[in-house]
Amino acid sequence: MSLEIVEIGVILIVDDNPNNLEVLSESLMDTGWEILVAVNGEGAIAQAEYAHPDIILLDVMMPGIDGFTTCDRLKSNPITADIPIIFMTALSETVDKVKGLNLGAVDYITKPFEQQEVLARVQTHLKIRHLTKQLQTQNQQLQQEVAERLLAEAKLQSLTKDLEQRVEERTSQLSHALSHLQQTQVNLIQREKMSALGELVAGIAHEINNPVNFILGNLGHASEYTQSFIELLNLYQKYYPEPVDEIVDKIDEIDLNYLICDFPEIILSMHKGTKRMAQMIRALRHFSRRDDASAEPTNIHEGIDSTLLILQYRLKANPERPAIQIIKDYDTLPLVECFPGPLNQVFMNLLANAIDAIEESFVKSDSSLVEYTGKITIRTSVLEQRSVVVIQIADNGIGMTEEVKQRLAEPMFTTKPVGKGTGLGLSISRQIIEEQHQGAISFVSELGKGTEFSIEIPVVKN
Numbered sequence: 001m002s003l004e005i006v007e008i009g010v011i012l013i014v015d016d017n018p019n020n021l022e023v024l025s026e027s028l029m030d031t032g033w034e035i036l037v038a039v040n041g042e043g044a045i046a047q048a049e050y051a052h053p054d055i056i057l058l059d060v061m062m063p064g065i066d067g068f069t070t071c072d073r074l075k076s077n078p079i080t081a082d083i084p085i086i087f088m089t090a091l092s093e094t095v096d097k098v099k100g101l102n103l104g105a106v107d108y109i110t111k112p113f114e115q116q117e118v119l120a121r122v123q124t125h126l127k128i129r130h131l132t133k134q135l136q137t138q139n140q141q142l143q144q145e146v147a148e149r150l151l152a153e154a155k156l157q158s159l160t161k162d163l164e165q166r167v168e169e170r171t172s173q174l175s176h177a178l179s180h181l182q183q184t185q186v187n188l189i190q191r192e193k194m195s196a197l198g199e200l201v202a203g204i205a206h207e208i209n210n211p212v213n214f215i216l217g218n219l220g221h222a223s224e225y226t227q228s229f230i231e232l233l234n235l236y237q238k239y240y241p242e243p244v245d246e247i248v249d250k251i252d253e254i255d256l257n258y259l260i261c262d263f264p265e266i267i268l269s270m271h272k273g274t275k276r277m278a279q280m281i282r283a284l285r286h287f288s289r290r291d292d293a294s295a296e297p298t299n300i301h302e303g304i305d306s307t308l309l310i311l312q313y314r315l316k317a318n319p320e321r322p323a324i325q326i327i328k329d330y331d332t333l334p335l336v337e338c339f340p341g342p343l344n345q346v347f348m349n350l351l352a353n354a355i356d357a358i359e360e361s362f363v364k365s366d367s368s369l370v371e372y373t374g375k376i377t378i379r380t381s382v383l384e385q386r387s388v389v390v391i392q393i394a395d396n397g398i399g400m401t402e403e404v405k406q407r408l409a410e411p412m413f414t415t416k417p418v419g420k421g422t423g424l425g426l427s428i429s430r431q432i433i434e435e436q437h438q439g440a441i442s443f444v445s446e447l448g449k450g451t452e453f454s455i456e457i458p459v460v461k462n
């Protein structure tokens with residue numbers, strides 16, 4: 001039998017019998033392995049600790065500590081515990097073999113020694129020993145790698161988490177900054193627009209106010225004078241029924257009877273028109289009051305009515321649709337301490353949106369098929385022991401989709417075409433109600449049915 005010899009190996013032979021030592025050493029000599037010897041258990045333990053052999057061949061019967069005790073001590077010493085031990089026993093000692101194996105020995109060889117057998121067994125265990133060592137090393141490497149990877153993974157995870165958190169923080173900071181910026185922009189635009197437009201409107205209203213009132217006042221006199229002239233003419237006709245030809249001709253030419261009938265009518269309609277103009281101017285002046293400085297006791301209904309008057313041109317019937325109906329359901333309200341100018345602006349924004357929503361309903365529906373009238377209901381009431389007034393503006397217009405409802409709080413959000421919608425109306429209104437008046441604004445809307453906005457304002461300002 002030829003054996004492939006494992007090249008490197010350190011073998012410790014432990015035997016008190018020099019003969020045995022010699023025989024064994026000789027058997028193993030040709031292999032190229034390094035052979036160490038010990039003649040008792042103590043010497044074996046010391047050498048094993050020091051030289052760390054690959055295999056120990058251990059005799060059982062020895063003076064001093066015997067082979068079993070030696071094996072036991074080697075196995076319980078961490079430095080030598082993993083060195084494979086092969087017992088050397090006499091053929092007949094079966095009990096010893098079992099005991100040895102139980103103590104942790106890997107094999108036994110029987111005396112008298114068979115050279116080939118000794119060689120084969122030592123060779124096998126040496127191979128196993130090498131493989132085991134290799135495996136151990138690989139295992140250690142693997143474990144090390146696993147540990148390193150776990151560490152790297154943990155690091156990566158913590159970095160990722162850190163990064164995610166930072167991204168989250170930054171995102172929230174940015175979106176905060178953005179909404180702040182948008183709100184500031186809205187405020188700026190609002191202030192800019194209001195001051196420019198408000199001043200213009202107030203200026204024009206003021207300028208027109210005087211002449212219109214002057215015309216209105218004089219029309220009263222004009223009407224009186226006309227009546228007097230007509231009466232005088234009648235008297236002339238009564239007492240001078242036959243005037244000269246020239247007068248007769250003139251009476252024919254100017255169609256005096258018609259004139260006498262028509263002139264008072266003309267004066268009357270001029271009076272009516274001028275009166276409406278004066279009302280409109282009053283509404284404009286009311287609407288554009290630039291009184292941001294301090295809140296004052298205000299009649300809310302007057303504010304709503306002036307706004308409606310200004311919006312009259314949009315409520316009237318036009319070729320596309322019939323007039324929009326306004327239903328007022330006013331409660332008796334106390335005077336409310338507020339800023340009338342900005343508050344009117346809120347009414348204007350909400351009413352304009354309601355009109356837009358109704359007009360969109362007309363565009364969407366086939367109006368020849370559906371009997372539809374646009375309606376805006378304005379309801380006012382007092383809440384909580386008369387400390388809060390509520391103004392509700394409801395329309396039966398197009399309503400809002402879920403997406404529109406979600407995005408309504410965004411400044412500059414609009415569903416209207418460029419040039420028509422700015423998406424500023426509600427942001428401005430919210431700001432006026434919530435910040436300037438410590439009130440609340442809310443809405444309910446159903447697609448295809450309509451929308452209702454509610455404003456709550458404390459009667460007394462904090």
Ligand SMILES: Nc1ncnc2c1ncn2[C@@H]1O[C@H](COP(=O)(O)OP(=O)(O)O)[C@@H](O)[C@H]1O
Pocket residue numbers: 349353354357395397398399400404408413414415416420421422423424425426427450451
């Ligand atoms: N009464 C309403 N009915 C239906 N949608 C409305 C109503 N009021 C507001 N909206 C929706 O809210 C959006 C924002 O309104 P707003 O801030 O006034 O800006 P704008 O009117 O310029 O679009 C509108 O474009 C519209 O989609």
Ligand SMILES: [Mg+2]
Pocket residue numbers: 349352353423425426
């Ligand atoms: Mg609007």
